[in-house]
Amino acid sequence: MERDSRKAQAKDKLAHPDSNLLISDTSDVANNIRRQMEFYFGDSNLSVDKFLGDLVARNPKGYVDLTIFLSFNKIKKFLASVSEQKERMRLLIEAIEQSSVLKLNREKTKVRRAIEFKKDSELENSINQRTIYVEDFPSNVTHEDLARIFSKVGTILNLSLPKFSDSKQPKGFAFIEYTKEEEAKAATEYFDNLVPEEFVENTEQYKGKIFPLRVIPKAEWLRYKEEFKKMKKELLKSADTYGREREAEKLLPGTLVRITGLGPNSTKQSIKLALANFYEPSYVDYKRGSNECIVRFSTPAVAEAFVVKSSLEEIRVDSSIVTVARVEADDERGYLDDVERKRRDCLLYTSPSPRDS
DSSP states (O other): HHHHHHHHHHHHHHHHHOOTOOOOSSOHHHHHHHHHHHHHTTTTHHHHHHHHHHHHHSSSTTOOHHHHHSHHHHHHHTTOHHHHHHHHHHHHHHHTTTOOOOOEOTTSSEEEEEEEEOOHHHHHHHHTTTTTEEEOOOTTHHHHHHHHHHHHHSEEEEOOOOOOOOTTOOSSSEEEESSSSHHHHHHHHHHHHOOOOOHHTTTTTTOOOOOOEEHHHHHHHHHHHHHHHHHEEEEEEEHHHHHHHHHHHHTTTTEEEHHHEEOOOOHHHHHHHHHHTTTTOOOOOOOOOOOEEEEOOHHOOOOOOOOHHHHHHHHEEEEEOOEEEEEEHHHHHHHHHHHHHHHHHHHHHHHTTTTTT
């Protein structure tokens, strides 16, 4: 019975470890390290920390080599006054031995959770409900800055500032996880569209303009993300289809006609409608405000028939009488080569890369 009680307490502590953001810089090095190590192995961190999660999953019993943690910035900070590696390791081991939720191996070279970590949809949903998404803060804001501000409404378990993998620069948003769902809701209601007084009082410290924060639940952000991914996929599919259809469409010499004398109010659509009364154009290349355009027909025979037709009767576009003429061979060749080049660029841009497939 007592053993079950201790196990329940350990399970609860792993689900809600002491926040790594609120550790004070006291002389109690061992206690600070213990709390930090319990945070690393807590449910919340292992759910999002791919690096540590992979290390835990790699070992059948979930052990991770202690030397890994001596390279972590937080642990290095707590051991900054200790120069010898052997002494740093000794202090790390002593700190872990004080924990009721972490366990060392027999040789004291590795550490794992006392209770096996199992990531499931229920745990993930619980974490998402306690987490908020934050953006529109100054670019040089630190973890500590955000922790001080957002801890006003509750206890923070985890705060991440995602960075680009290549440049290591912040992406401009943060995720903040609280111990309770109610705290996350309170943070959303309080901070959304608010300029924190810390930003206003320290305008010289923070770079760039200061805007009201945007704060939404992480669950809502995930929905937006999925909608954006679907929309992006559909756009790429449409662009790819369009590019391949254009590639399949042959560009034949002798199909181009130049039209001059267009009025200032002409549009690509109005030109198409006017010409369709005679022969349907395949494409109209027109820049708004210009007095001329290039029209491409499906075959040289159709282009020739349109030119002949224009010599027999007036052709009007938006009440303006226009002049029709064939495009000279040299000009036509240069124009078609340019169109082909643009098509190839389009296909190159829209074709999926090996990484996407």
